[in-house]
Amino acid sequence: MSIRITLPDGSERTMPDGVTGYDVAADIGPRLAKAAVAVTVDSAMYDLHRPIPHDATVSIITDNTEAGRHVLRHSAAHVMAQAVLELFPGSTFAIGPAIQDGFYYDFSVDAPFTPDDLERIEAKMADIVAADQPFERDELSIADALVQFEDHPFKREIIAGVDADEGVEGDTVSTYRNDAFLDLCRGPHVPSTGRLKAFQLMRSAGAYWRGDETKAQLQRIYGTAWESRKALDAYLVQLEEAAKRDHRKLGNELDLYSFPSELGSGLAVWHPKGGILRRTIEDYSRRTHMTHGYEYVVSPHVAKADLWETSGHLNFYRDGMYPVMELDGGEGKPGQEYFVKPMNCPFHILIYRARSRSYRELPLRLFELGTVYRYERSGVLHGLMRARGFTQDDSHIFTTETDLAGELQRLLDFVLMVLRDFGFDEFEADLSTRPDKYVGNVEAWKRAEEYLAASLDSADLSYQLAPGEGAFYGPKIDIHIKDAIGRRWQLSTIQVDFAQPENFGLEYATNENTRERPVMIHRALLGSVERFVGILVEHYAGAFPMWLAPVQTTVIPVADRHAEYARSVGDQLLGVGIRAHVDDADETVGEKIRRAITSKHPAVIVVGDNDVEHSTVGLRLRGEDSEQRGIPVVEAVAQLAEMARPPR
RNA sequence: GCUGGCGUAGCUCAGUUGGCCAGAGCAGCCGCCUUGUAAGCGGCAGGUCAUGGGUUCGAGUCCCAUCGCCAGCUCCA
Numbered sequence: 001m002s003i004r005i006t007l008p009d010g011s012e013r014t015m016p017d018g019v020t021g022y023d024v025a026a027d028i029g030p031r032l033a034k035a036a037v038a039v040t041v042d043s044a045m046y047d048l049h050r051p052i053p054h055d056a057t058v059s060i061i062t063d064n065t066e067a068g069r070h071v072l073r074h075s076a077a078h079v080m081a082q083a084v085l086e087l088f089p090g091s092t093f094a095i096g097p098a099i100q101d102g103f104y105y106d107f108s109v110d111a112p113f114t115p116d117d118l119e120r121i122e123a124k125m126a127d128i129v130a131a132d133q134p135f136e137r138d139e140l141s142i143a144d145a146l147v148q149f150e151d152h153p154f155k156r157e158i159i160a161g162v163d164a165d166e167g168v169e170g171d172t173v174s175t176y177r178n179d180a181f182l183d184l185c186r187g188p189h190v191p192s193t194g195r196l197k198a199f200q201l202m203r204s205a206g207a208y209w210r211g212d213e214t215k216a217q218l219q220r221i222y223g224t225a226w227e228s229r230k231a232l233d234a235y236l237v238q239l240e241e242a243a244k245r246d247h248r249k250l251g252n253e254l255d256l257y258s259f260p261s262e263l264g265s266g267l268a269v270w271h272p273k274g275g276i277l278r279r280t281i282e283d284y285s286r287r288t289h290m291t292h293g294y295e296y297v298v299s300p301h302v303a304k305a306d307l308w309e310t311s312g313h314l315n316f317y318r319d320g321m322y323p324v325m326e327l328d329g330g331e332g333k334p335g336q337e338y339f340v341k342p343m344n345c346p347f348h349i350l351i352y353r354a355r356s357r358s359y360r361e362l363p364l365r366l367f368e369l370g371t372v373y374r375y376e377r378s379g380v381l382h383g384l385m386r387a388r389g390f391t392q393d394d395s396h397i398f399t400t401e402t403d404l405a406g407e408l409q410r411l412l413d414f415v416l417m418v419l420r421d422f423g424f425d426e427f428e429a430d431l432s433t434r435p436d437k438y439v440g441n442v443e444a445w446k447r448a449e450e451y452l453a454a455s456l457d458s459a460d461l462s463y464q465l466a467p468g469e470g471a472f473y474g475p476k477i478d479i480h481i482k483d484a485i486g487r488r489w490q491l492s493t494i495q496v497d498f499a500q501p502e503n504f505g506l507e508y509a510t511n512e513n514t515r516e517r518p519v520m521i522h523r524a525l526l527g528s529v530e531r532f533v534g535i536l537v538e539h540y541a542g543a544f545p546m547w548l549a550p551v552q553t554t555v556i557p558v559a560d561r562h563a564e565y566a567r568s569v570g571d572q573l574l575g576v577g578i579r580a581h582v583d584d585a586d587e588t589v590g591e592k593i594r595r596a597i598t599s600k601h602p603a604v605i606v607v608g609d610n611d612v613e614h615s616t617v618g619l620r621l622r623g624e625d626s627e628q629r630g631i632p633v634v635e636a637v638a639q640l641a642e643m644a645r646p647p648r
Numbered sequence: 649g650c651u652g653g654c655g656u657a658g659c660u661c662a663g664u665u666g667g668c669c670a671g672a673g674c675a676g677c678c679g680c681c682u683u684g685u686a687a688g689c690g691g692c693a694g695g696u697c698a699u700g701g702g703u704u705c706g707a708g709u710c711c712c713a714u715c716g717c718c719a720g721c722u723c724c725a
Contacts (some may be wrong), residue, residue, distance in 0.1 A: 115652095203719060204720085205652065206650065206721060213722050213723090217651060220651090220721080265716065313725075316725055317725045377722080379649065379650070380649095380722085381717095558682085558684050558685095586682090588687080589684055591683095591686080592685090592686095595687090610684085629685095
């Protein structure tokens with residue numbers, strides 16, 4: 001008997017019965033066989049040494065692909081669990097998958113792991129890898145499996161919860177054994193532990209069983225594993241690179257902002273250089289909104305409880321709000337309750353409702369740089385990226401339902417234009433649809449979802465559907481960008497809202513003088529100005545494009561006698577709107593240049609005797625190895641002014 | 649909020665098992681030098697060791713609480 005193997009390139013081979021993925025790989029070539037870690041048989045993943053049961057399309061998974069690393073990492077997770085169970089008698093284990101760049105395993109142990117424990121575990125893992133223990137697959141009935149794992153309640157819960165995603169096929173489950181260690185697992189795994197060439201444990205942290213904070217708290221250990229020491233080292237270097245870009249670190253080094261603990265967590269103050277950066281972004285935002293059909297409005301930071309009652313925030317969002325302030329109360333008299341705003345929408349709605357509205361005014365686009373405060377749980381705070389006080393480039397668009405599709409279209413074009421202006425050009429979107437708990441009618445939801453999808457299609461933006469992830473009041477689009485080192489950040493959000501116009505009884509007069517209810521769109525493009533600055537800092541590693549750079553040009557006199565000329569050059573730069581700084585400190589030229597470069601200033605001008613004599617400057621631009629000398633001042637000023645011009 | 653880790657001059661860090669251990673570099677200030685493209689030289693000043701309690705003859709070091717930071721979990725109308 002023989003079976004027919006089809007390879008990904010379409011070629012076919014006839015192989016003897018009982019052939020394995022490894023045999024196929026070896027038949028193709030020894031190098032492939034060496035790099036192979038698993039195989040796909042039709043759509044299923046198989047271990048390398050598991051016989052292929054029937055004619056199939058087979059492709060070899062090698063260790064230097066994402067799928068291959070996934071297998072390596074999953075196997076590494078097993079080895080880690082094996083080490084932990086050996087080192088910590090009485091401990092038990094829960095779930096241990098491969099994840100992006102690594103793996104983790106959750107354990108229930110007497111005491112949380114210490115850094116020393118991680119070292120011991122890593123050493124034990126190295127022993128297991130050195131022993132090159134084969135992974136052996138087996139299938140058990142559910143009843144047998146429950147007995148096998150009788151000491152491991154989490155595993156029993158998984159088995160009892162029979163789920164095809166967790167190693168369960170019909171009424172049997174698969175297990176993998178290496179040496180004395182047995183784990184419930186769908187596989188596949190590498191043939192033996194010796195294949196794990198490069199791994200490292202990263203950290204431990206608490207995690208809840210099944211991700212549910214009401215359930216048992218487990219101890220999770222994160223690790224990473226790669227196909228080679230070289231690949232692991234490259235990954236560790238990349239982590240260091242990301243750490244160097246950390247906006248909290250750079251914000252401090254570049255003197256942009258700080259988080260004084262006296263303020264309380266999640267609250268920042270902006271230093272002059274950060275202030276001008278922010279200001280530049282905000283000016284850009286206001287300017288582009290004004291030229292794209294928006295009207296600028298302003299609203300206060302607090303409002304009476306009634307407003308938040310009507311908007312539904314007190315019902316749905318109270319936990320995210322700063323607690324109530326009671327004013328004018330006392331002596332038995334109840335006071336007036338106020339809340340700090342967590343969102344701007346109710347204010348914009350009141351502006352809409354300040355007088356009767358006609359269809360002729362719609363779409364009405366109200367825009368505000370609105371500062372909101374949210375009582376984020378302390379554990380989620382993260383520099384500017386997740387703060388308790390932040391400013392949204394927020395707008396609420398009131399439109400007829402007829403115009404909704406066109407408005408969404410126009411909006412998406414606007415979003416992409418803005419993000420491109422800041423130097424982002426890779427986008428991904430999520431389309432979140434109706435959740436179980438929702439307001440409004442299903443038909444309207446459906447239409448809104450279709451309009452959102454259509455706008456994404458026509459903007460040629462690829463998107464992922466997130467079923468049921470919409471807000472209770474309407475579906476939404478979230479737009480993510482990829483930064484310079486490939487990380488994905490969610491920035492813009494566009495949300496359709498059927499609920500608030502209802503809550504506030506909004507209306508407009510139609511051309512037949514009947515009353516209709518407008519639809520609202522909530523949208524923020526940069527999201528929060530704070531977070532956006534954080535993302536820009538990390539994207540550019542602090543070396544901002546010239547139009548955003550807090551200091552755009554540093555002017556350095558060679559000696560004291562050139563200071564006056566340097567100041568006149570500086571004044572000419574200031575005169576054309578360039579943020580120039582004359583560094584006439586009592587230091588050597590080399591030192592002052594170094595200072596300007598490490599502060600990431602885009603341009604450095606040095607002036608000495610020759611320049612004073614000929615009205616020229618020496619110009620060094622960021623990113624260029626050497627300077628140009630003897631440039632006429634007027635030329636340099638014109639060139640820098642051009643470079644510093646905002647995108648629009 | 650939960651679990652773990654952490655908190656020593658503006659910044660980056662040293663400070664053995666509690667006992668002449670409160671230190672260094674950079675930044676700052678004051679001098680000298682007058683500089684042509686990534687760190688000139690010398691000096692000075694700067695910390696209630698996050699805060700508040702406690703243990704001890706003695707606490708930066710041990711314990712407790714609070715505040716803040718980090719990682720992860722959870723959350724992210």
